[in-house]
Amino acid sequence: MNNYSPAFHRHKSLKQEKNIMLPFSCYSPKLSLYILATCVILLMLLQIRSLHTVLPTPSSPLPSLSPSASWSLFQQWQNLVLNRTLAAASPVNCTQNPDSMNQKLRDSITFLPLKDLRFSNQPLDGHTWFMSSMYDTREEGEVQYQQFPSEPSKDRLLCLKGRDTHDGSWNYYALAWPEALPTNATLMKGLTFVSYNHYNYDNIWHGLSAVMPFVAWHRKNSCEKPTRWVLYHWGELRFKMGTWLNLLMEATFGQAPHIEEFNDVDDDQPVCFEKAVVMRHNEGGMSRERRMEVYDLMRCKARVYCNVSLDRRDSHERPDIGMTLLMRSGARSFRNETAVIGVFEKECKKVKGCRLMVAYSNNLTFCQQVKQMSLTDILISPHGAQLTNMFLMDRNSSVMEFYPKGWLKLAGVGQYVYHWIASWSGMRHRGEWRDPNGESCPYSDEDHRCMSFYKNGLIGYNETHFAEWARNVLNDVQTKRFEEEGTKNGTASMKTCDCN
Numbered sequence: 001m002n003n004y005s006p007a008f009h010r011h012k013s014l015k016q017e018k019n020i021m022l023p024f025s026c027y028s029p030k031l032s033l034y035i036l037a038t039c040v041i042l043l044m045l046l047q048i049r050s051l052h053t054v055l056p057t058p059s060s061p062l063p064s065l066s067p068s069a070s071w072s073l074f075q076q077w078q079n080l081v082l083n084r085t086l087a088a089a090s091p092v093n094c095t096q097n098p099d100s101m102n103q104k105l106r107d108s109i110t111f112l113p114l115k116d117l118r119f120s121n122q123p124l125d126g127h128t129w130f131m132s133s134m135y136d137t138r139e140e141g142e143v144q145y146q147q148f149p150s151e152p153s154k155d156r157l158l159c160l161k162g163r164d165t166h167d168g169s170w171n172y173y174a175l176a177w178p179e180a181l182p183t184n185a186t187l188m189k190g191l192t193f194v195s196y197n198h199y200n201y202d203n204i205w206h207g208l209s210a211v212m213p214f215v216a217w218h219r220k221n222s223c224e225k226p227t228r229w230v231l232y233h234w235g236e237l238r239f240k241m242g243t244w245l246n247l248l249m250e251a252t253f254g255q256a257p258h259i260e261e262f263n264d265v266d267d268d269q270p271v272c273f274e275k276a277v278v279m280r281h282n283e284g285g286m287s288r289e290r291r292m293e294v295y296d297l298m299r300c301k302a303r304v305y306c307n308v309s310l311d312r313r314d315s316h317e318r319p320d321i322g323m324t325l326l327m328r329s330g331a332r333s334f335r336n337e338t339a340v341i342g343v344f345e346k347e348c349k350k351v352k353g354c355r356l357m358v359a360y361s362n363n364l365t366f367c368q369q370v371k372q373m374s375l376t377d378i379l380i381s382p383h384g385a386q387l388t389n390m391f392l393m394d395r396n397s398s399v400m401e402f403y404p405k406g407w408l409k410l411a412g413v414g415q416y417v418y419h420w421i422a423s424w425s426g427m428r429h430r431g432e433w434r435d436p437n438g439e440s441c442p443y444s445d446e447d448h449r450c451m452s453f454y455k456n457g458l459i460g461y462n463e464t465h466f467a468e469w470a471r472n473v474l475n476d477v478q479t480k481r482f483e484e485e486g487t488k489n490g491t492a493s494m495k496t497c498d499c500n
């Protein structure tokens, strides 16, 4: 999604790093003298050799030697000189005084603020404002991540410092070699997931967007499970995920997420992680195929966790065509639920095997939602976080979305998130209905101040339109079902999840 290329900057920072490293490296005046001498000799030899190749005439002053013979002689000499130099250099023992060198490495560690205010005007671009000096590992179509230790980190571990929950520029990060961790640092064993979330971990859409890349990493790295999570929002620590998200992660990783609170650590005491993975770009960079595989894994794990059958053919409760009206209460609910239920019920009854179910997202447990979605082929719901549940339906299921008045012009690109997740998780977004009527706003229709009037408006209905729309979607689902039965094989049966 972002095309920022860190190649140039990385090159530069590598060079800088080398220069900084020089005073600590294995350095001796004796060695440099040898190297200097070798260079001078090699230079002279090269001159002689180039004379030979330029003048390979019979009248050459060295007629007894053919150019190739002289070249091999030269090589032998060169090897000898090099061997001597290296042999002479080897007595310089780099590990002779490891303690003082490690102390120097330790003292050279610099902690930088997690939130870099220089980038507050583009907090999500490229290296972002979170750990802004670090670059992500990027592979075509795969999730973007940082891993420590790793080749890009030159085998250094990630260390964090600070427990601020209000301002991320008071929390810090640094890299350190395992043998030279910062003074007084605590080393935490196992795999640590470090998450950046620009919004929050309570809203199920924003929460899922932040944790989804970790599931992608897990799937790609032999299903390795995290020992702990460190959650950040703008560099500020967070100690909780919403219940729904917490349970989804428990289902996916087979254990409730342990969210690190650093209770046993002083505010200015660094913590280093044996192995850490950092995510700050959500699903950005992933191909549609990869995203679908990750949602497949979470769906599968959630169904296993909730004892819901993985395959529709194994379920006795499952209708041929399940149509679910997922209701909201309060903001963005239907103004006349009875009327809306009536329209869809009427259309559903006309189709053999169709069953209409009405559910309220606010009073369903996580597993009730997982189960409800496993019975659903057509999800009908107002715009809102409860729609995130759509990825829990079988692939290729249908979604119908409803907006109150005013959203099209004023709500910005964020209003399309459920179109996106439909595409990413392999669902079919069957369009939307926007209520032409609703709250009235004292300003002109396009004034951004009107959004506060429209944001949580109620949603009316248009019987003619809803009925026609429902007929079309039902017809498509039915046609697809017939086709599947015709080929006998149907949808590929799902018996086990990718990670076990």
Ligand SMILES: *[C@@H]1O[C@H](CO)[C@@H](O)[C@H](O)[C@H]1NC(C)=O
Pocket: 076, 079, 080, 083
């Ligand atoms: C240089 O050292 C290598 C390995 O120790 C050896 O194989 C090679 O023959 C040596 N070259 C000469 C010219 O002594």
Ligand SMILES: *[C@@H]1O[C@H](CO)[C@@H](O)[C@H](O)[C@H]1NC(C)=O
Pocket: 093, 094, 095, 096, 097
């Ligand atoms: C270098 O020094 C260390 C510690 O004094 C010693 O254990 C090691 O054997 C030495 N290595 C060489 C190549 O002399």
Ligand SMILES: *[C@@H]1O[C@H](CO)[C@@H](O)[C@H](O)[C@H]1NC(C)=O
Pocket: 183, 184
């Ligand atoms: C390390 O901890 C000791 C004891 O708590 C303290 O006196 C010292 O100042 C600390 N050193 C650093 C660099 O924080």
Ligand SMILES: *[C@@H]1O[C@H](CO)[C@@H](O)[C@H](O)[C@H]1NC(C)=O
Pocket: 305, 306, 307, 367
């Ligand atoms: C799933 O079934 C197992 C065994 O039948 C039971 O122990 C577990 O509590 C069930 N889980 C849920 C979420 O219902």
Ligand SMILES: *[C@@H]1O[C@H](CO)[C@@H](O)[C@H](O)[C@H]1NC(C)=O
Pocket: 336, 338, 339
């Ligand atoms: C809701 O719609 C039904 C059916 O169209 C109608 O009978 C009822 O009066 C409506 N209720 C309200 C509160 O408008």
Ligand SMILES: *[C@@H]1O[C@H](CO)[C@@H](O)[C@H](O)[C@H]1NC(C)=O
Pocket: 329, 360, 362, 363
């Ligand atoms: C769920 O909530 C809806 C409205 O908020 C209410 O009508 C319904 O009775 C509730 N169901 C349960 C099982 O609590």
Ligand SMILES: *[C@@H]1O[C@H](CO)[C@@H](O)[C@H](O)[C@H]1NC(C)=O
Pocket: 436, 462, 463, 464, 465
């Ligand atoms: C209801 O929808 C139909 C079909 O899309 C449309 O022709 C009609 O104008 C709509 N009615 C209202 C009141 O918006």
Ligand SMILES: *[C@@H]1O[C@H](CO)[C@@H](O)[C@H](O)[C@H]1NC(C)=O
Pocket: 487, 488, 489
């Ligand atoms: C059914 O599946 C098998 C194996 O996956 C395949 O070889 C066969 O062609 C399929 N049959 C139909 C009618 O799609």
Ligand SMILES: *[C@@H]1O[C@H](CO)[C@@H](O)[C@H](O)[C@H]1NC(C)=O
Pocket: 395, 396, 491, 492
């Ligand atoms: C979903 O639909 C596409 C295109 O119709 C089809 O290729 C694919 O096999 C379907 N996937 C599943 C899991 O039904």
